[in-house]
Amino acid sequence: MTAMVPRRRAWLRGLDLGLLVAVAGLIAFSLAAIASASYSMNPGDRFYFVRRQALWLAVALAAGVAARLVDYRLLVAWAAPLYLLNLGLLGAVLVVGREAQGAQRWIALGPFDFQPSELAKLIVIITLAAHLGRREVPLCRLRDALPYVLHVSVPLLFVLVQPDLGTSLVLGAVLLGMLYAAGVPGARLAAVMGVGLSVAALSIWAHLNWGFPLPLREYQLNRLLVFLQPGRDPLGAGYHLLQSKIAIGSGDFWGKGLFYGTQNQLNFLPNRHTDFIFSVIGEELGFAGGIAVLGLYCYLVYRILRAARLAGDSQGGFLCVGVASMLSFHVLVNVGMTVGIMPITGIPLPFVSYGGSSLVTSMAGVGLVLNVYGRRSRLRF
Amino acid sequence: MLEGWEKRIGRLLLVALGAFTVLAVSLAWLQLGPAAATYRRLADRNRIRILDIPAPRGEIFDRHGVPLASNRPAFGLSLMFLGWEEVRQSASRLGDLLGLDPAEVERKVREQGYRLYQPVRILDDLTPEQQSVVEEHSHELPGVVIEVRPRRFYPLGTTAAHLLGYLREVGPDEVTQKGYKLGDLVGRSGLEAFLEESLRGRDGGRQVEVNHRGFPVRDIPPVTEPVPGQDVVLTIDLKLQQAAEAVLAEAISRLQEKYPGARAGAVVGMDVHTGEVLALVSYPAFDPNLFTRPLTRDEWSLLTSPDRPLWNRAIGGVYAPGSTFKMVTAVAALMEGKVTPEEKVVCRGYHPATAGWSKPKRCWARGGHGPVDLRQAIARSCDVYFYEMARRVGVDALAKWATAFGLGQKTGIDLAGEASGVVASTAYKEWAYHARSSGGNRLFPWIDTPRWQYPAEDMDAGIGQGFHSFTPLQMTVYTTMLANGGIRYRPQLVREVRDATGQKQEFTPDRQERVDLPAKVWQALREGMRAVTLPGGTAGGVFAGFPLAVAGKTGTAENPHGDDHAWFVCYAPYEQPRLALTVLIEQGGGGTAAAAVARDILARYFDLQGVGAPTAPAGTPTAPAGSPTAPAVTPAAPAGGSAPAGGVPGGGE
Structure with missing residues (x-):
């Protein structure tokens, strides 16, 4: 038989170094971009936001380590209570939540504001993985997928009425990715997506013509309409898009240099340290910087899906697919918005945008993947 | 594992890579494509500002048409954001000329947050003397502009005061939630408050390019026309x-x-x-x-x-x-x-x-x-x-x-x-x-x-x-x-x-x-x-x-x-x-x-x-x-x- 693998090597084997390098690279870009984006925001303390983000990074690392250490099979076994906890928290936010910028998303928890919809993404991934992982044969028919669709729809509706359109879309993307992995044919899923988009388009049309109620604030609707009709509101919602395109478009190949982007430093970019951070990277680090960031994401998703392929059981595999879907969708929608191929929905760029909740969620997601990866071959010992 | 798992994971990876490729192509198109030169030029001269065209507030009349609340033109002093150095310079000169507190001016600029593409309202209703002082010293005041805005006016003074109510400057909550701008006046009592939604109207706006001193030099279409507030005829005789x-x-x-x-x-x-x-x-x-x-x-x-x-x-x-x-x-x-x-x-x-x-x-x-x-x-x-x-x-x-x-x-x-x-x-x-x-x-x-x-x-x-x-x-x-x-x-x-x-x-x-x-x-x-x-x-x-x-x-x-x-x-x-x-x-x-x-x-x-x-x-x-x-x-x-x-x-x- 094989000799005992030294303990230290087993630990290293359990860590996917490639994944960690990708995350570290993204965080390096993040801190640089946040430093530059917030440089002119607070002349009294120019690195306030960087320091706060570094603090959050520590919290996020702790969350990631925790997600790595607790055996994922234990998490999966606790899926039912987790699911109820999730609904409880999402329900609570509607009742006692703090309202900010027109939406009720936060619960005050001592000095911190806690955003249950962030946690909801992870819990939906875990519980859906538990649910799908119990299958013995692949899903072939759309009809068989109904229980899983219902599984996600309940928390999704809770999030939608907050209203938090971005997070509900993320939950939808997670569902689609995991259903595909479970065997539902891609053509069927594409057809469902097509129907969904048509229904959305139709209800917006009905809203404009007959006042059909939509779970959207007026500004959100405006952003969607601006996307469909770029000339619609150049002074309001269209302004963000235009300024972002000017920032990225003027970046050229090597960029204007960190701290030298005029769009950034002269305050033309709105929300530039959060949702529009990629515009700052595009302007100051140019095409080279933008492609580097996209490359890091590609590699990250590749490593996560590799973990899915190698997973020891299907529940672990589904966990990884869920995390990969979540992160890819975030990147697609956020970067797509800054270059003008997606509507403005206010979804942050994982690991890069300023903000603690998103960083903690992403890091915990990566922790889950490492968890699955590290326990992939225990059966072989 | 489910049957066909590895094949499907491989395809998922392809889908993700495809999506990232689309992003990369869009990025290349923006930064290296034919439009890049235009964007560079726009960024070089990016001095687009959005100016309000204020909507007049609806007037209030008695039952026979005598105006009880109407509007008169007033001159307000605003600051176009051109950079923090300029803000500081203008703030300290405004302090000398008009006796404003420079720290207060800077605070107002900061309060506007990222909406700095809009002028920051510093003073409302200038006296003619203040106006001429500002105009004489305009070369020392980068970004300072004088705007004409309609202002609420009650021609009969105290008459029907409790009925009409009064206006106050909008609070920060309403700015984000109800679409007001900092410095807007809203009804706080009486009919001015009760009929706020009818009376307020909707401001229009235009995009202008400003020069290095913050003065508008060119309009960029389209212009959004303001919608005046609704007039109200009272039952009051x-x-x-x-x-x-x-x-x-x-x-x-x-x-x-x-x-x-x-x-x-x-x-x-x-x-x-x-x-x-x-x-x-x-x-x-x-x-x-x-x-x-x-x-x-x-x-x-x-x-x-x-x-x-x-x-x-x-x-x-x-x-x-x-x-x-x-x-x-x-x-x-x-x-x-x-x-x-x-x-x-x-x-x-x-x-x-x-x-x-x-x-x-x-x-x-x-x-x-x-x-x-x-x-x-x-x-x-x-x-x-x-x-x-x-x-x-x-x-x-x-x-x-x-x-x-x-x-x-x-x-x-x-x-x-x-x-x-x-x-x-x-x-x-x-x-x-x-x-x-x-x-x-x-x-x-x-x-x-x-x-x-x-x-x-x-x-x-x-x-x-x-x-x-x-x-x-x-x-x-x-x-x-x-x-x-x-x-x-x-x-x-x-x-x-x-x-x-x-x-x-x-x-x-x-x-x-x-x-x-x-x-x-x-x-x-x-x-x-x-x-x-x-x-x-x-x-x-x-x-x-x-x-x-x-x-x-x-x-x-x-x-x-x-x-x-x-x-x-x-x-x-x-x-x-x-x-x-x-x-x-x-x-x-x-x-x-x-x-x-x-x-x-x-x-x-x-x-x-x-x-x-x-x-x-x-x-x-x-x-x-x-x-x-x-x-x-x-x-x-x-x-x-x-x-x-x-x-x-x-x-x-």
């Missing part, structure tokens, strides 16, 4: 409003010689057939123009003085109704079958059943009225008659009929800040006394009435004393019902709302309920109220020789904090009632003082030449500026506090 304000102010300043507590009052006039409010006066008033700019310390202390000039007493003040309540007692007794209009009650100056009490219930006329029937009891305001009626029907029957007449409940007028008042009833008194028995009477600490005196309280309730407290507006609604045969309308202030395209929204009378009483009951009440202003009635002296037939009722409400409150409710003309009028003077002594005010208002409103001019005692202070001088010829009797039947403690007159 300015003639009646101004007459009421002038007469009330004059009367109060005259009354102060005798009753130093007489410092405030209210008048409400209403159309008896529609519920349209024709006048709504609360005294003292304020000038809403003060609020469109920062208040000085003196102005602020004046506005927050103990007289509370910002408070609309006509809808928010609650007072015991005194004898003006007696028609309710009469209706209750007639409808419960406890009396007929013809039955006579003998008044000997006190109620016989209470003769043995330590405080017998006395009539205001100590000598007594002799035998009186219902009409005479109203005309002469005999307390003993109504003590007896109240004793016969009990407090809960009174409460039932008071409620039917809309008393003790909000009327639903188009204003915020309405009080509901209280109708005395057994339930209410039990609640109030319960509060007392468990640790003192918190509600009415001055009352020290043990439980066994309940019957005395019923009697007090019958003459409008005790727990009853109503607003002048409620009393007016009640008076319109006495005039129109029991139809209760919701008081309305808005006659018409129209937008810039000429679309109109007109308001119709809002009929709420009808108190259905036999014709002979209405007739008895009408005759009784008519007799009030005829010789022998409590206001007979005041209305002697008055050419218009008026039906009314005086009231003198006991006030534990000072002199009695003076009430008069009336409607006119008697045969074909049109106008119902309520006058209240806080600590005005007695009802005849209020009756004299009503008489003079009616005289002016109905253009009764040579009648009703106040017969001012020698040395009366002159009328407030702006009030027309009334003709001096007068056959009317002496008015106000000099009338013989002033308030008598122990009973309402």
Whole structure:
């Protein structure tokens, strides 16, 4: 038989170094971009936001380590209570939540504001993985997928009425990715997506013509309409898009240099340290910087899906697919918005945008993947 | 693992890579493609700013089209953000030139957050001197521009101030939630607040390119046109409003010689057939123009003085109704079958059943009225008659009929800040006394009435004393019902709302309920109220020789904090009632003082030449500026506090 693998090597084997390098690279870009984006925001303390983000990074690392250490099979076994906890928290936010910028998303928890919809993404991934992982044969028919669709729809509706359109879309993307992995044919899923988009388009049309109620604030609707009709509101919602395109478009190949982007430093970019951070990277680090960031994401998703392929059981595999879907969708929608191929929905760029909740969620997601990866071959010992 | 797992994971990876490829291609297209040069040029010269085209706020007119609130052009100083160095330079120069605090200027710029593509409003309403100073030094003030904006203006000053309300600068919450901009003014009281959504309009805007000094050099289409606010036509009749304000102010300043507590009052006039409010006066008033700019310390202390000039007493003040309540007692007794209009009650100056009490219930006329029937009891305001009626029907029957007449409940007028008042009833008194028995009477600490005196309280309730407290507006609604045969309308202030395209929204009378009483009951009440202003009635002296037939009722409400409150409710003309009028003077002594005010208002409103001019005692202070001088010829009797039947403690007159 094989000799005992030294303990230290087993630990290293359990860590996917490639994944960690990708995350570290993204965080390096993040801190640089946040430093530059917030440089002119607070002349009294120019690195306030960087320091706060570094603090959050520590919290996020702790969350990631925790997600790595607790055996994922234990998490999966606790899926039912987790699911109820999730609904409880999402329900609570509607009742006692703090309202900010027109939406009720936060619960005050001592000095911190806690955003249950962030946690909801992870819990939906875990519980859906538990649910799908119990299958013995692949899903072939759309009809068989109904229980899983219902599984996600309940928390999704809770999030939608907050209203938090971005997070509900993320939950939808997670569902689609995991259903595909479970065997539902891609053509069927594409057809469902097509129907969904048509229904959305139709209800917006009905809203404009007959006042059909939509779970959207007026500004959100405006952003969607601006996307469909770029000339619609150049002074309001269209302004963000235009300024972002000017920032990225003027970046050229090597960029204007960190701290030298005029769009950034002269305050033309709105929300530039959060949702529009990629515009700052595009302007100051140019095409080279933008492609580097996209490359890091590609590699990250590749490593996560590799973990899915190698997973020891299907529940672990589904966990990884869920995390990969979540992160890819975030990147697609956020970067797509800054270059003008997606509507403005206010979804942050994982690991890069300023903000603690998103960083903690992403890091915990990566922790889950490492968890699955590290326990992939225990059966072989 | 599920069958085909690895294949599907591989395909998922392909999908993700495909999506990232699309992103990479879009990025390349933007940064390296044909449009990149354009974007570089735009960024080099990116000095696009968004300027508001402010929407004028809707105007407010009286029912005949006289403007009560309109707009005038004003010059405001704004700062275009060109970078923090420039902000600091301009802020410190503005500090030297105009005496602004540079730190305050910088704070305003910071407060605007990322919306720095819009100019930051620093100062509103520059004086011509300030404007020329800024223009002379414009080369030292990068980014400073002067904008013309419409500004709220109340041409008649204090007239209808409580009704119109005032504007204040918007709070930070509303900026994000309701689409206001920092520095916008929003309605904070009165109709300006109640009709905010109609009046405010929507600002337009244009994109301009600014030069390095922040001056707009070029428009970039498209321009969004502003949508002006909707104009509002009120039910208010300015003639009646101004007459009421002038007469009330004059009367109060005259009354102060005798009753130093007489410092405030209210008048409400209403159309008896529609519920349209024709006048709504609360005294003292304020000038809403003060609020469109920062208040000085003196102005602020004046506005927050103990007289509370910002408070609309006509809808928010609650007072015991005194004898003006007696028609309710009469209706209750007639409808419960406890009396007929013809039955006579003998008044000997006190109620016989209470003769043995330590405080017998006395009539205001100590000598007594002799035998009186219902009409005479109203005309002469005999307390003993109504003590007896109240004793016969009990407090809960009174409460039932008071409620039917809309008393003790909000009327639903188009204003915020309405009080509901209280109708005395057994339930209410039990609640109030319960509060007392468990640790003192918190509600009415001055009352020290043990439980066994309940019957005395019923009697007090019958003459409008005790727990009853109503607003002048409620009393007016009640008076319109006495005039129109029991139809209760919701008081309305808005006659018409129209937008810039000429679309109109007109308001119709809002009929709420009808108190259905036999014709002979209405007739008895009408005759009784008519007799009030005829010789022998409590206001007979005041209305002697008055050419218009008026039906009314005086009231003198006991006030534990000072002199009695003076009430008069009336409607006119008697045969074909049109106008119902309520006058209240806080600590005005007695009802005849209020009756004299009503008489003079009616005289002016109905253009009764040579009648009703106040017969001012020698040395009366002159009328407030702006009030027309009334003709001096007068056959009317002496008015106000000099009338013989002033308030008598122990009973309402």
